[in-house]
Amino acid sequence: MYNKNTSGEHFETAAINSLLSLYKYFLIDLTNTIKKPVQGLKVLEVGCGPGFMLEQFESAGAKEIIGVDISEDMLQRASKRSAKSVKVQADAADLPFDSNIFDIVFSRGSIFFWSDLDKAFESIRRVTKNGGTIFVGGGYGLSTPEEIIKKIRENRSGSNENKIPRLDPEILCKKAQAYGDFAEILSAPKRGFWLNWKKVDS
Ligand SMILES: C[S@@+](CC[C@H](N)C(=O)[O-])C[C@H]1O[C@@H](n2cnc3c(N)ncnc32)[C@H](O)[C@@H]1O
Known part of the structure; x- marks a missing residue:
């Protein structure tokens, strides 16, 4: 569904109109x-x-921020929003970074489209520091006030949301635990989920 040449125009407009x-x-x-x-x-x-989110990490004072996306156009759009972050075109399954360098690996709304989940998990875990956190998921967030979610859901009924491939979060959690790491699913009905995965020393 997404590739190197995917235009980000549709998602960017939809996000500005509803998800911001x-x-x-x-x-x-x-x-x-x-x-x-x-x-x-x-x-x-x-x-x-x-x-x-690059914008959020920048405002929150993260020391170094790298944004990876498979689509070049998405990254060009990201450049308008976050000047500090470095943008890198790559597939989640083949991250072009040294091992053990990130404190946090974050991903939201993207995992549903990764064609090789096992390779992506391997790749994400490799670049995460020992003791670092991988925080991956999708949806509307767990701390988001209910009235914000309600409004967005009303506006989005009949949108692309229903076309997003489904994933079983518990299967993702088991994949992470199979590395011997700590992993849990944080979720709430109609809000989505996060996989909270902490890499242990290896
Ligand atoms: C629904 S958008 C979410 C964008 C952003 N995370 C947000 O929440 O605003 C999904 C993003 O994942 C990217 N993507 C899909 N498959 C990918 C892959 N295998 N590796 C890296 N990025 C990927 C897409 O190009 C797209 O920008």
Whole structure:
């Protein structure tokens, strides 16, 4: 569905029209989970799209931010939104970075489209520091106020949302645990989920 040549215009417009108020809550979900701010941390976002979360990480004072996306056009759009972050065109399954370098690997709304999940997990885990956190998921966020979600769901009925491939979060969690790491699913009905995965020393 997404590839190197995918245009980001449709998603960017849809996100500006409906999802924009959510991104700050995705950051709150992350910091609530890791129990510290992202200030001073080195963050990788996989499937960053037009850069709405890169913008959040930048405002929150992350030390280094790298946004990866398979689509070149998405990354060009992200450049308008976040000047500080470095943008890299790559597939989640083949991340072109050294091992053990990121404190946080974040991804939202992208995992559903990864063609080789096992390779992507291997690749994401490899670049994460020992003790670092992988935070991957989709949906509307767990800390997001109910009235915001309600409004968005009303506006989005009949949109592309129903065409997003489904994934069983528990299967994702088991894949992460199979590495001997800590992993859990954080979720709530009609809000989506996060896989909170902490890489242990290996
Ligand atoms: C629904 S958009 C979400 C964008 C952004 N995370 C957000 O929430 O605003 C999905 C993004 O994942 C990217 N993507 C899909 N498959 C990918 C892959 N295998 N590797 C890297 N990025 C991928 C797409 O190009 C797209 O930008």
